[in-house]
Amino acid sequence: MQGLIFLVVAATSGFAAVRLVTNKNLVHAALYLVVTLMGMAIIFLLLTAEFVAWVQVLIYVGAVIVLLLFGLMLTRAQIGKTALDRQQRWVAGPVALVLFAVTTPVLWRFFDGETISLDRTSGNTEALGTEIFTRFVLPFEVVSVLLLAALVGSVFLAKKD
C-alpha cells in the first residue's frame, strides 16, 4: 500500500518537475513547483518524517512559492511564448541525461536490498526536538545568525537608495 502511494506520488512529482523546466509560461512553472513540493511532502510523511513534512509545507509551499511568484511578477518577465531557453540548451539535456544514466545504476547496485524501516509506533517530533536542542544546539544557533544575516542582506540589496 505504501509502495503504491509512493509510486503514484513519485510519478506525479517527477512529471511536474519535468513540466517546470520545459514550460513556456512562467506562472505555470511556479504552480508546477507547488505540485512537486507537495509530492515531496507526502513522501516525507510516508517515510515517517512528519515534522519535516509540515515544515516543508509551511516554508516551501507557503513562503517560497509566494516569494517566487512575487519575483516573477515584479520582474515583469515575458509571460507567453518567448524563447525561454539559453543558447547552451543543447548541452544541458545530454549533461542531465548522462548524470542520470551514470548515477542510477551505481546507486541501484550498491544499495540493492536495503529497506527503509517504517515501523515507528509514536510520532517523532519530540525526538527531533530533543535532538536539535541537545546535540545540535550550536548549529541551530548558527543557522539563526545566518537567517538574520540573509534578512539584513536582502533588505539592503533590495532597498531603493
Added chain:
Amino acid sequence: MPLNWVLVLTTFLFCVGVYGVLARRNAVIVLMSIEIMLNAVNLNFIAFNGVLEGDRLIGQVFALFVIAIAAAELGVGLAIVLLIYRNSFTVSLDEVNLLKW
C-alpha cells in the same frame, strides 16, 4: 519500502534541476530549479536516516537545516534578481554578463 525507489526518484529530480539550471534563461526559473535540487537532497537525507539510524534522527535534523539555508539563499537570490532587473531591465541570464571577461 525499498531504498532504491527513493534513490531513483531523488536522482531523477536532481537531474531535472541540473537541466533547469543549465538550460533556462529566466533567473527566477533557475532559482526554482535549485530548490528542486535541494529538495531531492532532503529526501535523500530522510531516506538514509530511515535506513541507517532507526531511532536517532540526525538525517531529519540536517534536512531541517537544509530547508533553512535554502530559504536564506532564495531570499538573497531574489533580492539580487530584483536589483539586476532594476538596473538593466532584464532577468535573462544571457544578457547579464557584467562579470564576464
